[in-house]
Amino acid sequence: MDSNSQGYWKATLGLLTRILIIWFAVSFGAGILFADALNGIKLGGYPLGFWFAQQGSIYIFIALIFYYAKKMGDIDRQFDVHED
Amino acid sequence: MDLQTTIYIVVGLSFALYIGIAIWARAGSTSEFYAAGGSVHPITNGMATAADWMSAASFISMAGLISNMGYGGGLFLMGWTGGYVLLAMLLAPYLRKFGKFTVPQFIGDRFYSKSASTVAVICLLTASTTYIIGQMTGVGVAFSRFLNVSSDTGIYVGQAIVFLYAVFGGMKGITYTQVAQYIVLILAYTIPAIFISLQFTGNPLPQLGLGSTLSGTDVSLLAKLDQVVTELGFGKYTTTTAGSTLNMFVYTLSLMIGTAGLPHVIMRFFTVPTVKDARSSAGWALVFIAILYTTAPAVAAMAKMNLHGTVNTAVKTNGDLYAVESSIKNEDRPDWMKRWEKTGLLKWEDKNGDGRIQYYDDKTKSDEAKAKAEAAGWKGNELTVNADIIVLANPEIALLPNWVIALVAAGGLAAALSTAAGLLMAISSAVSHDLVKGVFNPNISEKGELLAGKIAMAVAIVISGYLGLNPPGFAAGTVALAFGIAASSLFPAIMMGIFSKKMNKEGAIAGMLAGLAVTLFYVFAHKGIFFIKGTDFVDMIGGANSFFGITPEAFGAVGALVNFIVAFLVDKVTKEPPEHIQHMVESVRIPRGSKVVDGAH
Numbered sequence: 198m199d200s201n202s203q204g205y206w207k208a209t210l211g212l213l214t215r216i217l218i219i220w221f222a223v224s225f226g227a228g229i230l231f232a233d234a235l236n237g238i239k240l241g242g243y244p245l246g247f248w249f250a251q252q253g254s255i256y257i258f259i260a261l262i263f264y265y266a267k268k269m270g271d272i273d274r275q276f277d278v279h280e281d
Numbered sequence: 282m283d284l285q286t287t288i289y290i291v292v293g294l295s296f297a298l299y300i301g302i303a304i305w306a307r308a309g310s311t312s313e314f315y316a317a318g319g320s321v322h323p324i325t326n327g328m329a330t331a332a333d334w335m336s337a338a339s340f341i342s343m344a345g346l347i348s349n350m351g352y353g354g355g356l357f358l359m360g361w362t363g364g365y366v367l368l369a370m371l372l373a374p375y376l377r378k379f380g381k382f383t384v385p386q387f388i389g390d391r392f393y394s395k396s397a398s399t400v401a402v403i404c405l406l407t408a409s410t411t412y413i414i415g416q417m418t419g420v421g422v423a424f425s426r427f428l429n430v431s432s433d434t435g436i437y438v439g440q441a442i443v444f445l446y447a448v449f450g451g452m453k454g455i456t457y458t459q460v461a462q463y464i465v466l467i468l469a470y471t472i473p474a475i476f477i478s479l480q481f482t483g484n485p486l487p488q489l490g491l492g493s494t495l496s497g498t499d500v501s502l503l504a505k506l507d508q509v510v511t512e513l514g515f516g517k518y519t520t521t522t523a524g525s526t527l528n529m530f531v532y533t534l535s536l537m538i539g540t541a542g543l544p545h546v547i548m549r550f551f552t553v554p555t556v557k558d559a560r561s562s563a564g565w566a567l568v569f570i571a572i573l574y575t576t577a578p579a580v581a582a583m584a585k586m587n588l589h590g591t592v593n594t595a596v597k598t599n600g601d602l603y604a605v606e607s608s609i610k611n612e613d614r615p616d617w618m619k620r621w622e623k624t625g626l627l628k629w630e631d632k633n634g635d636g637r638i639q640y641y642d643d644k645t646k647s648d649e650a651k652a653k654a655e656a657a658g659w660k661g662n663e664l665t666v667n668a669d670i671i672v673l674a675n676p677e678i679a680l681l682p683n684w685v686i687a688l689v690a691a692g693g694l695a696a697a698l699s700t701a702a703g704l705l706m707a708i709s710s711a712v713s714h715d716l717v718k719g720v721f722n723p724n725i726s727e728k729g730e731l732l733a734g735k736i737a738m739a740v741a742i743v744i745s746g747y748l749g750l751n752p753p754g755f756a757a758g759t760v761a762l763a764f765g766i767a768a769s770s771l772f773p774a775i776m777m778g779i780f781s782k783k784m785n786k787e788g789a790i791a792g793m794l795a796g797l798a799v800t801l802f803y804v805f806a807h808k809g810i811f812f813i814k815g816t817d818f819v820d821m822i823g824g825a826n827s828f829f830g831i832t833p834e835a836f837g838a839v840g841a842l843v844n845f846i847v848a849f850l851v852d853k854v855t856k857e858p859p860e861h862i863q864h865m866v867e868s869v870r871i872p873r874g875s876k877v878v879d880g881a882h
Contacts (some may be wrong), residue, residue, distance in 0.1 A: 199480055202870075202871065205870075205871065209870075213370055213371075216366070216370060217366075217370075218325075218589050220363065221368050224359045224533065225530060225533065228355060228359055229526060229530050230526070230530070232352070232520075233520070236519065236520065240492065241489075241492035241493065242491075242493055242494060242501025242502055242503050243491070243492040243500070243503065244503070244519050244520075247352050247355075247503070247519040247520070250352060250355030250356075250358070250359060251347075251352070251355045251358055251578040252356075252488060252491075254362070254363065255358060255359070255567075255574055255575055256575075258362050258363055258366050258571075259564060259567050259568055259571055260363065261366055262365065262366060262369045262370075262560075262561075262563055262564035262567055263561070263564045265369060265560065266369075266557070266560040266561040269374075269560055270557060273871075273872055273873075274879070276318055277869040278711050278872060278873045279553050279872060279873050280556060280557060280874075280875055
């Protein structure tokens with residue numbers, strides 16, 4: 198493996214790690230483990246922990262995938278491995 | 282026009298549309314048959330993936346489950362959507378770059394082993410076949426309730442329709458019919474929800490309505506619902522978890538991993554032109570899925586509110602729920618209740634003989650509710666409602682016009698048919714491509730393979746139809762098994778194939794078998810060996826849910842963990858994969874050089 202593809206893979210794994218941390222934090226964190234604590238806060242008529250479990254985590258998942266698609270495109274071009 | 286005629290017209294039109302698309306999109310080559318020629322736009326593929334994914338269970342059952350479970354039902358919402366993040370980042374783009382037709386083919390090539398690919402075929406066939414039984418019974422149920430034909434006739438008609446567009450159109454026909462089916466099912470789901478949200482809160486968006494105050498008051502809908510259900514002895518709607526917090530955690534994780542590992546979903550990403558498209562297409566799929574999944578919690582809570590409000594007039598007047606005149610009289614119950622009583626899915630029984638229906642939790646842990654019920658002379662809960670009627674009866678409960686009810690019927694059928702077609706595609710490609718061409722007859726011509734694929738699909742339709750007509754007693758438990766298998770065997774194997782260059786065939790095969798074995802063991806211990814009644818051995822493993830209180834449905838994540846551990850241990854003591862395989866992994870990791878998928882071995 199040359200240094201370019203090593204750098205590319207390292208950048209990819211870095212991006213994946215960052216996204217998976219947020220993925221975990223909104224669903225398992227805010228939606229499950231800390232839901233009780235967050236329920237003290239209200240978002241309109243929603244208790245916040247309940248909102249994360251039944252609404253919020255889904256919206257954030259969508260944002261994460263499009264963010265990933267965009268960032269991967271940038272990384273592809275930076276290391277010159279993008280499709281034509 | 283009466284309701285029955287309206288339903289015939291709406292459902293008939295939707296079927297005519299699917300058949301029209303089938304005639305337009307006939308598949309002429311194996312590439313069109315397996316992967317729609319690799320030319321599907323990412324947004325189109327996203328929509329087709331959403332229809333493929335959202336089955337009869339998502340459409341009919343999920344909101345009802347959430348309605349019963351309250352907050353804990355969120356595990357289905359998070360589990361079945363969070364998996365797309367894993368799919369988009371860990372699997373889809375790399376499998377697209379690999380550029381072959383099927384999941385077992387990737388596993389066979391990456392782990393340079395026919396045995397590995399055969400294990401994957403077995404996992405795929407078991408997961409897809411168990412899953413499809415539920416779809417076929419769903420088709421039968423939807424037909425029998427809405428079209429006044431027997432469930433059997435319903436399954437024959439459903440089989441004929443799927444046969445037309447799946448066998449002749451292959452992946453190409455399936456893709457474009459799924460787009461049409463998505464549009465039908467999403468309209469059918471959201472239109473009643475918008476009406477009901479307007480009725481309750483004046484806000485047309487159910488997602489916002491659920492977080493709003495009730496019309497004409499300053500009490501939020503959820504706070505009111507919490508108050509009503511806790512007073513009647515039920516668990517508080519916004520906080521009741523599904524079992525322990527650990528169980529909810531593991532269950533959610535299992536559904537996420539299982540979602541990402543289901544072959545009929547993965548293979549949709551072989552149909553887009555580039556790696557870049559595979560990444561964004563997963564995002565579009567989730568957008569289209571989220572429209573239904575963020576509406577479902579509103580449908581669930583509002584239906585629960587409607588139900589309590591129907592049988593207990595004090596819910597609307599803020600009066601005393603336990604007052605005698607609050608519970609409705611038997612003869613005053615609305616027509617929709619009478620209609621659903623005939624199906625046996627809604628039942629009531631006047632236990633205390635007062636001529637009124639009392640709906641409360643008679644097994645409550647709340648002493649206050651218990652004392653109040655006793656003081657009011659209530660002798661047990663008198664109403665039981667099957668979770669499955671929440672979505673189907675919703676428009677009737679809210680007294681919506683006939684065309685909305687007809688649309689819900691067409692939507693339920695669209696959900697079941699689109700998922701069935703996707704599963705049939707996964708089954709037929711595994712048989713014709715991985716078994717017939719891969720193992721038995723590698724020199725088969727393209728024409729011969731196409732024919733084999735069509736025959737495999739026709740046989741699969743007949744078998745799944747038969748199983749739908751004679752559903753084995755275990756049908757309900759098998760969906761858990763499909764997710765368990767996908768999570769514990771396929772997902773870890775594919776992921777290690779991409780993210781570990783050194784993972785070898787011994788490790789991958791041992792991992793898949795170990796993950797599968799431990800998951801099957803735990804599921805069979807609870808539900809019987811191959812679901813045969815009386816062969817469960819739950820006492821031998823120390824009672825139900827003995828593994829840290831985890832239910833068998835939630836066990837897939839544990840199986841996946843076992844898979845990873847065993848694979849790495851075996852990998853350490855066996856020799857590393859050959860040089861050319863490590864190069865192959867390197868090339869799979871970068872997008873450049875992607876080509877249209879083909880089937881060459």
